[in-house]
Amino acid sequence: MADEEVAEQGELAITRTGDRLRLAREAAGLSLADVATRTRITQRHLQAIEKSDFTELPGRTYVTGFARAYARAVDLPEAEVGASIRRELEEDEYGARPLYEAYEPTDPDRLPTARLTWTLVIVTALLASAYGVWRFLSVEPDEALIAAQTRDAEASEAPSADAAGPAATKAAAGGSAVAANAPVVLTAPGPQEVWIGFDDATGKTENWRTLDAGETYQVPPAYIEQFTLRTSIPQALKVTVGGRDVGAIGPADTLVKGISLKPADLVARADANAPATGAAPKPKR
Numbered sequence: 692m693a694d695e696e697v698a699e700q701g702e703l704a705i706t707r708t709g710d711r712l713r714l715a716r717e718a719a720g721l722s723l724a725d726v727a728t729r730t731r732i733t734q735r736h737l738q739a740i741e742k743s744d745f746t747e748l749p750g751r752t753y754v755t756g757f758a759r760a761y762a763r764a765v766d767l768p769e770a771e772v773g774a775s776i777r778r779e780l781e782e783d784e785y786g787a788r789p790l791y792e793a794y795e796p797t798d799p800d801r802l803p804t805a806r807l808t809w810t811l812v813i814v815t816a817l818l819a820s821a822y823g824v825w826r827f828l829s830v831e832p833d834e835a836l837i838a839a840q841t842r843d844a845e846a847s848e849a850p851s852a853d854a855a856g857p858a859a860t861k862a863a864a865g866g867s868a869v870a871a872n873a874p875v876v877l878t879a880p881g882p883q884e885v886w887i888g889f890d891d892a893t894g895k896t897e898n899w900r901t902l903d904a905g906e907t908y909q910v911p912p913a914y915i916e917q918f919t920l921r922t923s924i925p926q927a928l929k930v931t932v933g934g935r936d937v938g939a940i941g942p943a944d945t946l947v948k949g950i951s952l953k954p955a956d957l958v959a960r961a962d963a964n965a966p967a968t969g970a971a972p973k974p975k976r
Contacts, residue, residue, distance in 0.1 A: 873933035938964035
């Protein structure tokens with residue numbers, strides 16, 4: 692009987708989605724490093740999700756998406772986990788609101804002053820505005836964020852790898868040789884983080900992640916063969932192939948996509964960028 696009571700208390704103690712994810716991971720015999728490898732999410736962010744400490748994440752926009760990816764990695768229903776995380780975010784937002792004492796209108800001595808009344812009105816309006824913005828931004832990034840960026844691409848899209856084909860082909864003919872298995876490395880030099888996505892042959896973003904400032908990510912060989920790269924802030928992303936800097940992959944603050952990750956294509960892009968960045972000065976007459 693005592694054992695049943697202890698078990699029931701243990702079940703009642705697990706009230707947060709982070710606890711559920713952690714227990715599923717431990718039951719599967721996985722470490723945080725294993726889940727990080729499967730999801731391409733940093734261990735620091737995964738640990739924050741397990742603790743339900745959402746302030747440690749880069750933004751509440753990413754909380755639901757990270758939790759759903761974690762759920763997939765440990766064989767939990769991702770839709771259910773996503774809904775649970777959204778409820779917890781709403782509860783945290785509600786709990787952060789200041790409490791106030793209700794005044795009885797029949798008691799003139801306890802009526803609030805005009806200054807206090809206006810203060811409460813302003814605070815309530817600010818909270819309502821902040822909540823509306825948070826609700827707008829808290830939609831899962833792997834759905835709404837990517838869809839919004841795709842729509843923006845129609846108005847401000849940099850030339851894709853196919854559009855730059857002639858220049859890249861010409862550069863490849865006389866450019867530097869590179870090994871077919873040369874490592875392709877993506878770096879966020881800082882000071883800002885960089886969102887990157889990997890698109891399949893149809894242009895659909897199948898995988899995505901955020902690089903923190905100073906973080907380096909070596910693209911897996913399978914990604915190089917199957918996917919192309921997209922990002923919305925190309926000026927904040929450094930791409931190297933075999934240790935060679937490819938240079939700019941698109942105009943600043945513009946959504947670029949269809950960037951081939953194959954070493955030969957990246958070297959061709961680097962050779963095409965070389966004249967613009969390293970042209971010899973004209974001799975003085």
